[in-house]
Amino acid sequence: MTKLVLHIGTQKTGTTALQQFLVDNRELLERQGFEFPNIPNSYHTERRNASQLYQASHDHMAYPDELPPSDLTDDDWRETKDALDCSDADTVLLSDEYFDFGDWPRHGLSFDGLNAVFWESIVSLLDKTRVDEVLVIIYLRRQDEYISSLWKEFVKTGWKGDDFRTFYKDPARHFQMDYASRIKCIEHALGSRGHVEVRRYDKNRFIGGDIFHDFCDAVGLAWDDDFAIPKSLENPSISNDVAAALLPFKEVAPNRTQIRSMLKAEALSLSKQEQTGKGATLFSEEEFRSLMSHYEEGNSYIARTYFGEDELFSMEYASGGVWVPNKERIAAYRKHFSKCIAQYEKSQMHQATASKTLRDWLRKLKGIMTR
Numbered sequence: 255m256t257k258l259v260l261h262i263g264t265q266k267t268g269t270t271a272l273q274q275f276l277v278d279n280r281e282l283l284e285r286q287g288f289e290f291p292n293i294p295n296s297y298h299t300e301r302r303n304a305s306q307l308y309q310a311s312h313d314h315m316a317y318p319d320e321l322p323p324s325d326l327t328d329d330d331w332r333e334t335k336d337a338l339d340c341s342d343a344d345t346v347l348l349s350d351e352y353f354d355f356g357d358w359p360r361h362g363l364s365f366d367g368l369n370a371v372f373w374e375s376i377v378s379l380l381d382k383t384r385v386d387e388v389l390v391i392i393y394l395r396r397q398d399e400y401i402s403s404l405w406k407e408f409v410k411t412g413w414k415g416d417d418f419r420t421f422y423k424d425p426a427r428h429f430q431m432d433y434a435s436r437i438k439c440i441e442h443a444l445g446s447r448g449h450v451e452v453r454r455y456d457k458n459r460f461i462g463g464d465i466f467h468d469f470c471d472a473v474g475l476a477w478d479d480d481f482a483i484p485k486s487l488e489n490p491s492i493s494n495d496v497a498a499a500l501l502p503f504k505e506v507a508p509n510r511t512q513i514r515s516m517l518k519a520e521a522l523s524l525s526k527q528e529q530t531g532k533g534a535t536l537f538s539e540e541e542f543r544s545l546m547s548h549y550e551e552g553n554s555y556i557a558r559t560y561f562g563e564d565e566l567f568s569m570e571y572a573s574g575g576v577w578v579p580n581k582e583r584i585a586a587y588r589k590h591f592s593k594c595i596a597q598y599e600k601s602q603m604h605q606a607t608a609s610k611t612l613r614d615w616l617r618k619l620k621g622i623m624t625r
Contacts, residue, residue, distance in 0.1 A: 256338055256346055257387040258380065259473050260304060263351035264430070266403040267393035267455035268465045270489040273301035273349050275466050278482040286475055289343035293333045304348035306334045311375035331379065338383040346385075347473065354430060365429035369436055373443035388448030390440055391472050393465075394556070395455040396567040397431045397549055402536045404430070407489075409497045410521055412514040415504030418536050434552025452560040454567070493525040494534060494577045499587030503595075513595060520594055524587055533574025542571055 263269045276283065276290040277300055283290055295305040310331040338346055380388060395403070401422045408421070421427060429436075440450050451472050460468040462477065470477050492500070500521050537545065546553075546569065553566040 256341055256384050257344060257389065258338065258385045259345055259347045259389045259391060260307075260353075261347065261349040261391045261469075262304075262353035264354040264393060264395065264400065265351045266400060266407060266491070267395050269349065269351040269393075270301065271484050272465060272469055274484045275469075275481070276347060276349065277301055278484070279478075282478050282480060283347070283475070284343065287344035288347055288473070288475060289337075289341050289345070290347045290349075291337040291341065293337055293348075302350045302352075303337075304334075304350035305352065306331045307348065307376065307379065308350050308352050310334075310379060311372050335379075335383055338380075338385055345473070365425065366435055366439065369429075369439045370443070373440055377443050377445075377447075386447070388444055389451055389473070390444065390448065391451045391453065391469075392437065392440075393453045393455045394433050394566070396546075397433075398535065398537050398542050398545055401427060401431060403491050405536075406492050406494075406497045409500055409504070410492050410518050412504055412517070415501060417501065431549060432552060433549070434555045437556065450560075452556060456567070490522060490525070492521045493528050493532065494536060495528065495580050495583050496521050496525045496587060498579055499584045500591065502588070503591055513598060516594060516598060517591060520591060524590070530580075533572065534577035535572035535574065536577055537572075538576045539571050 261269070261272065280290055291303055292300045293303040293306055295302055295309075334348075377388075394400075402418070404427075405418050405421045409415075416424075437450055437452065444450070453468060453472055455465070457464070461471045462468060466481070466483060467477055469475075500517060503517060535542065546567075554564065557563045557566040
């Protein structure tokens with residue numbers, strides 16, 4: 255029988271760095287009876303090895319009438335099932351931050367209803383394996399910091415073109431920030447076969463001083479000084495000014511992967527060079543208090559249940575105050591992004607011209623050879 259540790263993010267809580275840590279230390283993990291299997295997935299990365307499990311349950315939600323949870327087939331998640339059934343390890347580790355995602359097909363259901371169906375689907379899948387115990391690990395970040403960072407992530411990757419206030423007032427975002435409802439749903443679905451381990455994404459609260467020590471403590475891994483530690487942020491955030499400058503370019507090439515990747519790289523480079531405004535928040539103090547009061551009851555439930563405390567997060571307002579857009583800097587960034595796109599398009603035109611010239615030359619060569 256196997257214990258499954260399922261790490262589900264949330265997004266923007268060091269998930270990518272943790273996944274890379276697990277990839278880099280596979281051999282050392284195996285010595286302690288843990289396995290982080292390399293499972294193929296649509297994202298073509300060995301880090302997100304729970305994405306197939308996520309996708310199988312997600313597909314059920316897209317076709318609830320045709321595919322009830324009990325009818326999910328092994329072929330929908332063959333590699334994951336094999337990894338769980340064939341592992342020689344005492345504990346298998348799976349991780350993917352998309353369990354946190356709120357952009358699901360609705361089918362007239364509330365987000366809480368969808369979450370219930372989603373986790374019931376996951377448990378029904380796990381019932382078909384050798385897994386006899388499940389530990390779900392979730393890291394929580396204070397809601398204002400979480401949603402701000404998530405918005406900048408969406409802007410950076412070209413997923414969303416909404417301004418920040420439109421973004422965070424979306425019902426899907428409310429679902430993502432309602433930690434208590436989501437955790438209660440997971441607890442209910444797991445029943446007696448598992449439980450939830452909640453951790454706070456806060457450097458002042460990490461056991462051992464960083465998220466890698468903290469995660470090892472959460473899953474029962476003894477710290478090994480030979481562990482390889484990622485030397486840099488695996489998925490850094492962009493600055494507020496860079497996000498504001500990049501936002502309009504979502505409409506320029508929404509389906510051009512090369513341009514989006516190029517803009518992302520430029521956005522990260524510009525953010526790294528910024529020297530001011532990094533501690534500012536997107537929320538005024540009044541907005542911050544209003545947002546946090548909305549989740550006060552749920553946060554208190556988590557604090558009492560999992561930490562034996564009254565408060566889940568520090569309620570101190572951001573030391574850098576509210577963000578004031580630097581209009582000159584934003585204009586300069588937009589000019590830079592426009593120039594990058596123009597240069598890219600020019601290079602593509604040159605390549606197209608060169609390709610046409612080559613095709614013409616090959617046709618002429620073929621004609622000569624057939625004479």
